[in-house]
Amino acid sequence: MIKRLLVANRGEIARRVFRACRDLGIGTVAVHSDPDAGAPHVREADVAGRLPGAAPADTYLASALLLDVARRAGADAVHPGYGFLSENADFARAVIDAGLVWVGPPPAAIAAMGSKIEAKKLMAAAGVPVLPELDPARVAAEDLPLLVKASAGGGGRGMRVVRDAADLAEAVAGARREAESAFGDPTVFCEPLLERARHIEVQVLADAHGTVWTLGERECSIQRRHQKIVEEAPSPAVGPELRAALCGAAADAARAIGYVGAGTVEFMLAPDGRFFFLEVNTRLQVEHPVTECVYGVDLVRLQIEIAEGARLPDAAPEPRGHAIEVRLYAEDPALDWRPASGTLHTFEVPGVDAEFAVPAGSAGSGLRLDSGVESGAEVGVHYDPMLAKVIAWAPTRRAAARRLAAGLRGARVHGLTTNRDLLVRVLEEPGFLDGETDTGYLDRIGLDVLAAPLADDEAVRVSALAAALAAAAAERASARVLGGLPSGWRNVRSQPQRRAYEGPSGTVEVDYVFGRDGLVSELCPGVSLVSATPSEVVLDRGGLRETFAVATAGVAVHVDSRFGPVALTAVPRFADPSDRIAPGSLLAPMPGTVVRVETEAGATVAEGQTLLVLEAMKMEHRIAAPSAGTVAELNVGAGRQVEAGAVLAVIEGTPE
Structure with a gap:
């Protein structure tokens, strides 16, 4: 029996494993890099061990440090989570050699699937279709x-x-x-490359006594940069006959490598119904919650119990309903999925029925949140930018999509750009609701449609007015003498109050006055004020009252309403000349490392031409010329670390 378990991971998956450990009465040990010292997973563990440094290679990938923490903390088992060392056969062997329980498949099974080239040969020999x-x-x-x-x-x-x-x-x-x-x-x-194919995977669970479960399929076709952002179970494209064939092939794959524990066999499903083996993920998958919700199981608990030697029942449970998961990332889909870093000032998702567990709703539905962050968290550049997974489970696919879209629409996510608006638009898009998804879905529908903000131009204008009225309320609340009149009130019509904000599409100039007839604003004609506090403004628009929640952090202002979230930046009345940047400056969009430079000072470049490649958050990002011209300055070289906002180059326009 495991008494104390170390999770060799961080963030959301560490919290997920700790939740299962608490249910089982198992003690917990966390590890953390220096940037993660204040993370939720560290606070929730019974014991936490420091991994000095920040880079993954120095911390979560440092096998010797992880095992040293396990020894000093008295852990008798290690769960690798996903990512980092979760599919590293050498680490699994080192854990076992140290006398600890490895909560994962045998090292030989991990090694067999460690090379996709060799894995395909093994699967072909086992009769599993391969490309x-x-x-x-x-x-x-x-x-x-x-x-x-x-x-x-x-x-x-x-x-x-x-x-x-x-x-x-x-x-x-x-x-x-x-x-x-x-x-x-x-x-x-x-x-x-299979065009218009679907990415389908089968959850397998096997014990050490020969029982192999297949818990249906998940569809993970909606991807950006070949990474999943929307997952669901079951797939809308898979019927009983195809499901039986997929699950049979997955079971054959698991038996062929002597698999034990939780794993996933991934396939590509062609439009003609043929499917082909992709890989075996010898670990828990990020998207495991959708299977848990549909089958009513706790996969992490079962992983632990299998590692302790438990037997699975002969038959797997029957599925019920439909579950959809979305991955909420700190990134900007409209800017080539550029990752974001900084302070997450507010993170709240309304209507959550369960965290890290299957919702126990009496109507057979619910909203689940698995998150590694909370309000006030710092999102750095060293790790994946995923903030949370939000999962809806309901009797039908459309009901699950509607519940999930509503939860995302109402979420308050302040301080970082995220893909939330895109996820909502996907969940409400007619093709998605009809089950017409494949790996080319985002390209086919187009980011011009899916990445468009939920709040339209009118919503931005009225949100900016609400922000200005909230700011005035804050000033009144902090004033020494309160006259009892709203800021901007005039007995005789005079100059309006003015504020300016940078919005999603440029500067928004807000003007308003208060007179005998109440609020008057040229920006939003016909809108009247019902009430205003520093955090909430109620406006009357055509006889309908609308509430706007306003949150301010420095110059950043976030306005949430039924029209969609609006992020604004207050423009100071008097600009600081020292803040000006030379025209044509190309700024680093995020902290990172310059991988290579593809131009030189004095070169003539075209608009959109790649000038350099920046590596951040485990991905390469191409930095392109914003306009045609000449490279007047080039301030970086390969291997150089840069901070967000650093001037990488200066492009001077080509004279006409």
Whole structure:
């Protein structure tokens, strides 16, 4: 029996494992890098051990440090979570050699699936359908389009789509570079790209006594940069016959490698109904909550009990209802999914029925939140930018989508740009609701539609007015003498009160006055004020009362209403000349490391041309020229660390 378990991970998955441990009466040990010292998972553990440093290689990937913390904390078991060392056979062996219980599959099973190239050969021998492997050095024109993949990779890293033979060399080089950085192994291979295919995976659970469960399929087709952002169970494209075939193939794959514990067998499902093996994830998946909700199981608890030697019942439980999960990321979909870092001032999701557990709603539905952050958290650049997973479970797929969209719409997420608006638009998009999803969904619908803010221009204007009225209320509340009249009140119509905010589409000038007829604003004609406090403004618009929640953090102002969230920045009345930046300056959008530079001072560049590549949050980001011109200054070189806002280059416009 396990008495004290160390989670060799961080954030949301560490909290998830700790929740299962508390239910089982098992003591918990957390580990943390220096940036994570104040993280929720650290506070929730019985004991926490420091991993000095910030970079993953120095902390969560440092096997010796993790085992030293386990020894000093008296842990007798290790759960790897997902990511980091969760699929590292050497780490699993080291845990077992140290006399600890490894809550995961046998090291031999991990090693067998550690190379995608070798895994495909094993699966083919076991009778599981596989796509042919293509040698990057021998690709012919008829092999296109194709996918370049990292053999040791996962999570979309080290993956490139190639449609033109001229792009192959750069795609292979980029995939190798990213694979080396993420996994320490630059080996890549190619395989045919299935157009309009779906990404389908089967949850497997096996004990050490020969019982193998398959808990249905999950659809994970909606992806950005080959990383999943929306997952659901069951798939709207899979019927009973196909489900039986998928689950049978997954069980064969698990038995072929002597699998024990929780794992996932991933497939690509072609439009004609054929499916092909992708990989086995020898760990718990990020999207495991949708399976838990549909099958009413606790996969982490079962992982732990299997590691203790327990037997699974002969038959898996029956499914019920439908579950959809979305991954809430700190990123901007409209700017090539640029990750965001900084302070998360407010993080609140209304209507949550359970955290890290299956909602126990009497109507067979509920909203679940699995999050590694909370209000006030600092989101850094060293780790994945996922903030939380929000999951809805309901009797039908459409009911689950509606519940999830409503929860996201009402969430208060302040301080960082996120993909929340895009997730809501996906959940409400007609094609998605009809089950028409595949790996090309985002490109087919278009980010111009899906990444558009929920709040339209009118909503931004009225939200800016609400922000101005809240600011005036705050000033009145802090004034020494209160006259009992609203700020801006005039007995005789005079100059209006003015404030300015930077909004999603530029500057919003707010003007208003109070007279005998109440509030008058040219920005929002016909709107009257019902009440205003520093945190809430109620306006009457055409006889309908609307409430606006206002939160201020420095110059940042966040307004939440039924029209959608609006993030504003208060513009000071008098600009500081020292804040001005030279025209044509190309600023670093985030802290990171310059991987390579593709231009030089004095070069002529075209608008949109890649100038350099920046690595941050485990991904490479291309920095392009904002306009055509000449590189007048180039301030960085390969290997250079840069801070957000640093001037990378200056582009001078080409004279007409």
